[in-house]
Amino acid sequence: MTTTGTEIPGPAGLPLLGSMLDLKRDSLGTYLHAQREHGDVVRITAGPPGLRVEIYGVFSAEGAQQVLATESANFRKDNPFYEEVRQSFGNGLLTSQDTDYLRQRRLVQPLFTRRRVDGYAASITDETSAMLATWRNAPDATVDVAAETTRLTLRAVARILFGVDVESAVDVVQRSFPIIGEYTLTRGYSPANFPRSWPTPANRRATAAMDELYAECDRIIEKRRADGDAAMGEDLLTLLTHAESDEDTPLDASEVRDQVLVFLLAGHETTATSLAFALHLLARHPEEQTRAREEVVRVLADGRVPGAADLDALPYLTKVLKEAMRLYPAGPVVGRQAVAASEIDGHTIPAGATVVVAPWVTHRHPRYWDEPERFDPERFTPEREKARPRYAWFPFGGGPRACIGQHFSMLESVLALAMILQEYELEAVDVEVPVSTGITLRAAGPARCVLRPVGRGTGPA
Incomplete structure (x- = not known):
């Protein structure tokens, strides 16, 4: 039997507000509870009468594949949240x-081949070495790995993007991104907003932050274009300004800036989340941490700095990161809007519906994962991966819009994790780390770990 529209089950919510308060208080918990109570396709209403929205959650691996891949043309990025991101970050x-997307993808894809990305390994390891140098003087031999990995990944992606202009870019991003991100998130989930042009305090703060960020990007881009062939290097900005294909005109200055803003956003926040929680999970699970370190010591026997060629020789570290991304996917919820009605898992999603797929929920689905809250890197042996549906694990999205930076994220995370484990044992101070759902998933509190230098006894440094 096929259910349609209002027949699709879901939480009752409050008489006037539906599930609005639950979603605002704990959206991930609300989606998870809805799947447990009502199944793999649910209808959630939120908001007061007249401003009420209906959200259709699709939580099975097969449903996620349908939305993101096999019927991706029917599920578009036309919802209010993406429009706010578009206005803020280009x-x-x-x-x-x-x-627009197809042209951009054709121009940018050659810059993210495995060979090209592997060439950025030295920038990643240099920035990781600099971070580890500061850890040697950490007060009480304790660091917040969430804050530290955010700084690390921002500096790494800015260096890869901007080359010699990294310092000024990092300063501007650190000031502006939190303001713009919070503003975008608030507007994206609000049932009604003042126009951005109105001089409200929030609009003025966000506009000032965006002006500073855009101006800094434009300054560096203009400098790079003015330098011409003399500036030809391997940084990503230079490659973007010279990107071309047989069927497409090159990106103009504003289009280059839009790509830069997206790479800054997606290229540091997502990888920081994956790396931070991988470190914190290892700090809470000493047996798995010991096994990971043994692999690092075996592969890097002379204590050398790892490189891209070592990636395939570190399969257990890769499993650790995949399991961290299962439990803490950087994009925990992905929204789309249905163009036409579509049947998913025996339910008809109506035309025009707001649809969400949620890695946070599907990655905890008991049909695909035994004891889903347990940290177990061995879930990602080749045999066990092959036995699961393709979209039981999809932290990088999927289909034609899958993240273009997947290999970059894994390379950066594995290399940084290997270097950290070479030098330190970690023990968690904060056993539980709350999360918040901004544009990406982030730690909402400290993820402090005590550092013990490897091979120097068991006491703090």
């Missing part, structure tokens, strides 16, 4: 659609 690969 019309880059994350938000563009149709011919």
Whole structure:
């Protein structure tokens, strides 16, 4: 039997507000509870009468594959959240659609081949070495791995993007991104907003932050274009300004800036989340941490700095990161809007519906994962991966809009994790770390770990 529209089950919520308060208080818990209580396709209403929205959650691996891959043309990025991201961070690969997206993808894809990305390994390890140098003087031999990995990944992606202009870019991003991100998130989930042009305090703060960020990007881009062939290097900005294909015109200055903004956003926050929680999970699970370190010591027997060629020789570290991304996917909820009605898992999603797929929920689905809250890197042996549906694990999205930076994220995370484990044993101070759902998933509190230098006894440094 096929259910349609209002027949699809879901939480009752409050008479006037539906599930609005639950979603605002704990959206991930609300989606998880809805799946447990009502199944793999649920209808959630939120908001007061007249401003009420209906959200259709699709939580099975098969349903996620349908939305993101096999019927991706029917599920578009047309919802209010993506429109707010587009207005804040430009019309880059994350938000563009149709011919704009296809052109951008053709121009940018060659910059993210495995060979090209592997060439950034030295930038990643240099920044990791600099971070580890500061850890040697950490007060009480304790660091917040969430804060530290955020700084590390921002510096790494800014260096890869901007080359010699990294310092000023990092300063501007650190000031502006939190303001713009919070503003975008608030507007994206609000049932009604003042126009951005109105001089409200929130609009003025966000506009000032965006002006500073855009101006810094434009300054560096203009400098790079003015330098011409003399500036030709391997940093990503230079490659973007010279990107071309047989069928597409090159990106203009504003299009280059849009791509830069997306790479800054997606290229540091997502990887920081994956790396931070991988470290914190290992700090809470000493047996798995010991096994990971043994692999690092075996592969890097002379204590050398790892490189891209070592990635395939560190399969257990890769499993650790995949399991961290299962439990803490950086994109925990992915929204789309249905163009036409579509049947998913025996339910008809109506045309025009707001649809969400949620790695946070599907990655905890008991049909695919035994004891889903337990940390177990061995879930990602080749045999066990092959036995699961393709979209039981999809931290990088999927289908034609899968994240273009998947290999970059894994390379950065594995290399940084290997270097940290070479030098330190970690023990968790904060056993539980709350999370918040901004544009990406982030730690909402400290994830402090005590550092014990490897091979120097058991006491703090």
